Amino acid sequence: MNVNITDPIFHDEAKATQHIFNMRWPDGEPICPHCGSTNTMVMGGKTQAGYWLCRDCRDKFTVRTGTVMERSHVPLHKWLLATHLMAASKKGMSAKQMERMLGVTYKTAWFLCHRIREAMAPGPNEGGPLGGPGGIVEVDEMFVGGKGKNRAFRDPAPKKIVVSLVERGGHVRSYHVANINAKDLRGLIVTNVDRASHLMSDEAHVYTYVGREFHTHGSVVHSRNEYARGVDHSNTVENFFSIFKRGVIGTYHHMSEAHLHRYTAEFDLRYNTRNMNDGERADVILGQMEGKRLTYRRVGSLAA
Ligand SMILES: [Zn+2]
Numbered sequence: 001m002n003v004n005i006t007d008p009i010f011h012d013e014a015k016a017t018q019h020i021f022n023m024r025w026p027d028g029e030p031i032c033p034h035c036g037s038t039n040t041m042v043m044g045g046k047t048q049a050g051y052w053l054c055r056d057c058r059d060k061f062t063v064r065t066g067t068v069m070e071r072s073h074v075p076l077h078k079w080l081l082a083t084h085l086m087a088a089s090k091k092g093m094s095a096k097q098m099e100r101m102l103g104v105t106y107k108t109a110w111f112l113c114h115r116i117r118e119a120m121a122p123g124p125n126e127g128g129p130l131g132g133p134g135g136i137v138e139v140d141e142m143f144v145g146g147k148g149k150n151r152a153f154r155d156p157a158p159k160k161i162v163v164s165l166v167e168r169g170g171h172v173r174s175y176h177v178a179n180i181n182a183k184d185l186r187g188l189i190v191t192n193v194d195r196a197s198h199l200m201s202d203e204a205h206v207y208t209y210v211g212r213e214f215h216t217h218g219s220v221v222h223s224r225n226e227y228a229r230g231v232d233h234s235n236t237v238e239n240f241f242s243i244f245k246r247g248v249i250g251t252y253h254h255m256s257e258a259h260l261h262r263y264t265a266e267f268d269l270r271y272n273t274r275n276m277n278d279g280e281r282a283d284v285i286l287g288q289m290e291g292k293r294l295t296y297r298r299v300g301s302l303a304a
Helices: 013-024 076-088 095-102 106-120 182-192 205-211 235-252 257-272 278-288 293-303
Strands: 040-042 052-054 136-143 161-167 172-177 198-202 216-220
Touching (some): 013 076, 013 278, 076 095, 095 106, 106 257, 106 278, 136 235, 161 182, 161 235, 161 257, 172 182, 182 205, 198 205, 257 278
Parallel strands (some): 198 216
Antiparallel strands (some): 040 052, 136 161, 161 172
């Protein structure tokens, strides 16, 4: 971990506010989050410290307005520290540890962590398809919390399956799915992967038909202990899963079905920004708190 926790932005509320201001409005001029106007004025008076008034729509705003921080009472310097810790921790950071490090209640820490994960999620149509001519995209699935067949009791296994698509040398996209079937997997794969790619999967039947829609389709037969033949391997997606699994086992212990999509966003973002330092990664997350997808796309393409 590489967070300089002596940085004043993590202790001094005025400096933290300025840091967020500079990130949101790099030209030094606040933009009204309600209507987009730059015709604003600083509001006077003690109760309105930190507020601007928009002269066009007559609405008030702060640096938090229109971000995931908006409805929170947690001081901004704690938001910044929490974001930096989440950016810097390869296996994630539990709400329990966040509670101790920030000096907030567990409930507050838990909400804070999930809101930061929301900011880590990409936009709905982010970044275009993975792969392309000459590109290799690996797909695989992972069971969170063990496979159903290994369960001691007969109650149905929770439906916690993560499907990840990874472009070799590029980005990962992970999805929580309830079932593994050819129809749903095909939907995920064709909407995320350029058909000119070489698709790489294991030998499971669910990949047979969708594989034919791609330029080429390679598969490794795990049941014959066959893990790699030349370019036909799935080491990239398996490496990603091994980091994710260390997060499940070492940090979070349990990821509920309802929140699994937020954890996948968290691990995806750290993987996709793996060539950045922790401060740059934290700034990507802060930039996305407002939904600045352009910023992420720009920085994200540098990371590949
Ligand atoms: Zn306005």
